[in-house]
Amino acid sequence: MAAIQGSDIKNVIVACEAGMGSSVLLTTQMGQRLKPYGVTVEHLAVNRIEGRPDVVLCHAGLEARARQQAPDSVVLAFNMFLGDPVFDRLENAIRDDETLTG
Numbered sequence: 001m002a003a004i005q006g007s008d009i010k011n012v013i014v015a016c017e018a019g020m021g022s023s024v025l026l027t028t029q030m031g032q033r034l035k036p037y038g039v040t041v042e043h044l045a046v047n048r049i050e051g052r053p054d055v056v057l058c059h060a061g062l063e064a065r066a067r068q069q070a071p072d073s074v075v076l077a078f079n080m081f082l083g084d085p086v087f088d089r090l091e092n093a094i095r096d097d098e099t100l101t102g
Contacts, residue, residue, distance in 0.1 A: 002074045003101040004054055006093040009039055015046040015058040015066050022081040023059075030057065030087065037094045055090065055100070074102040 014030060016023035024043055031041040046062050049069040056075045058066040063077040078084035093100040 001101055002072055003099055004074050005099055006095070006097040009037075009054045009090075009094050009100070011053055012039060012041045012055045012057060012090070013049055013053040013070075014041060014043050015049060015056050015062055015069075016043065017046065017059075017062065026057070026081050030090075033087070033091055034094065037091075039094060055102075057086070057090070074100055076100075076102045 012030065012034065014023050014027040027041055027043040034041055046058060046065045046069060049056060049066065052072045053070055054073065056066045056070050056073050058075065058077055059081075060077040060079050063075060066075045076086045076090060078086045090100065092098065
């Protein structure tokens with residue numbers, strides 16, 4: 001399981017299946033939440049993730065594929081596109097410079 005210090009998080013990928021639906025809305029919302037910390041948030045199809053993004057956010061149904069595409073990145077899976085606790089967990093780790101694992 002990968003880990004990263006909150007202060008080292010500079011980019012977050014919101015991974016989706018392939019569509020342009022709820023994950024695009026989530027990308028916008030997370031971008032607004034994380035902008036004050038200097039973190040960029042990008043939307044990508046899960047099979048287009050390359051390199052080593054700091055954090056990958058994805059629906060629980062895509063978690064295995066996201067881990068395969070980004071094995072060295074922290075992968076945080078959520079169940080709800082709105083209000084899932086994982087979004088607060090990510091922001092709190094960045095704000096409080098805590099270690100984030102996933």
